[in-house]
Amino acid sequence: MTFDFDRVELTDLSRHFGRRKAVARVSLAMHAGDIVGLLGPNGAGKSTLLGMLATLVAPTTGALTYGGKRIGEVGEGIRGRIGVLAHELHLYPELTARQNLEFFARLHGLADVEALVDTALEQANLADRGEDQVSSFSRGMRQRLALERCLLHRPRLVLLDEPFTGLDDRAVRLVADRLKRVAAEGAIIVLATHDLDVADGLITRMAVVRSGRLLCDVAASAGIRQQYRALVESV
């Protein structure tokens, strides 16, 4: 549980499904404070890449290390340092917001669950809706709750798969601000999306993937749309 790391490195990482290369020889290093935008069209291999980072999908070849150590060396404790928010929100719609958070806090073996959950509800702007079933929430509310759920255990590595789908502008801004704060506290954030407008101004680095391959990995500047287009067309 105490294992911690400040960088994640992918070396020649590949995952094949039969003849299909979901991810092909991706090398990438990420450090604390980075907000890496994993950009690319649908089916580019973003989800598989996130799955491998989350320890859910085993790589076919290549190495994936957390602070220089492979998964086999650090054991299941590593999962206590990773937070995942997928497109499917990892919430039980039948349970209340509070029950959801409490369950996952206990599952992670966290201490002082009550206080933790209160803060999380506060952060999600849902303090007054804690006793309501998640199924009664709007997409935006669920998304905020899901984000707090994945940040509950203060993960070092935060993996987000299209976290902005179905959110209105205000909600997008709230989520983006929250992510910036988390990164400032020393987390590594990986954000997979095909929505460039949202990523603009949030991400600090831009990793573009297409057909499982990493096309480039550069520091993101303002106006990444032009940058993205220039990059994709030049390759």
Next chain:
Amino acid sequence: MRFFRVALLVLKKDFAIELKSYEILSTTLFFAVSCVAIFSFAFVKDGQAPVDAAAGILWIAIAFSGTLALGRTFERERYGETLKALLLAPAPRPAIYLGKLLGIVTLLFATEIIVVPMVAFLFSAPFFERPLLLVALLGLGTVGYAAVGTLFAAMLVRARTRDVMLPILLYPITIPVIIAGVRGTSALLASPVDEPVAMLWIGLLSFFDVVFVTLSLWTFEPLMTE
């Protein structure tokens, strides 16, 4: 200790969800009752049912409704991809399996509490001559069936064809449980009660349970990594 805490936590979570709607319990129960009715039509002749058929019908109802319960339980975990969230927690994965298994077993026990007296009533089957033996047969049989079923349902969550695959894979593997359950229960229905035969099947069931629960706990971790 953390192992059992996690298992219990998962079990309690499943309870909390189920208690909101009683959806799985009520549908499973209704399905089990329908099974009993349908199979009764097949066996009843001139208003009388062969006593032997009662044991078979009971176990078929348990097996079929068990598949339904398994499918629904894991559909819940698939819907928000919460199964992935469970696997992502820094908790021993076999403990998560155990929690899910306990949930299914409890659900099936609840079904049996209704279905067994119902079969006894409809078929005038003297199920309760040896209540302890009956409980042993039902308990061990249910655990064995659910042990394999939980593992298979969990691993099929990521397969597109899960709805057809679950019964296809589960029934052949758990046939020994069904045979033991049916034979053991009909031994209880014989008059006088054929105790040695019932004990023979209880022995086989216990052995089956030990082997298959161990095997499931052991294979759950590698099976859940893609």
Next chain:
Amino acid sequence: MKKLFVPVAAITALMFAYAPIAIANAPYESTMRLVQKIFYFHFPAWMALTVSVTICTVASALYLFKGWAKADRIAVAAAEVTVIFGLFGLVSGSLWGRKAWGVWWQWDARLTMAFLLELIFFGYILVRNYGGPGAEKLAAAMGIFGGATAPFVYKSVDWWRTVHPKTSVMTTLGETSPEMWFVVWFCTFTILLFMGLLLAARIRLEEQRAALDELYLAAED
């Protein structure tokens, strides 16, 4: 293994050619008469099945825990061979049953067990073909549980119905008719070799497929 294939195939072919002669020359069994000759196929088929089930289970476990791709190829080959010999055994058993019991199918212990094993390994092939991506792991679970359930199937159907001759039939046969005993074992050995060949050919096919996949992947680079 490739080098051995041809000589072993030649030996097996010779043994297959000699088998009918051996079977014809074996003593005539007085109660079952000509039908008894089925036994020379029936028993070896089950021996082959036992071996292939074991191979499939062990290979599945190795694949699941060690992740050896080779073990997975062996497991799928063994599962398919199991289904083939299961069919052999079922058909020959059914023919025998027609003569011995007057019906094509009897819910007797061994028949039921054979039928169930056949179902399990059909399940293996089904899940592999229709399980989608990652179906190898699902199939491996089927292989392990199939192998583990086999002894239970054996025991449970044995206690359930017992019409079929007990396993001791071979020991008594050895005492009463050593000639028959010899021919049975000759046939068993032949079929086992045949099974080995099928297995090798099937594994080779899987290996070629894997190699082809590799080439496809390499060609993309």
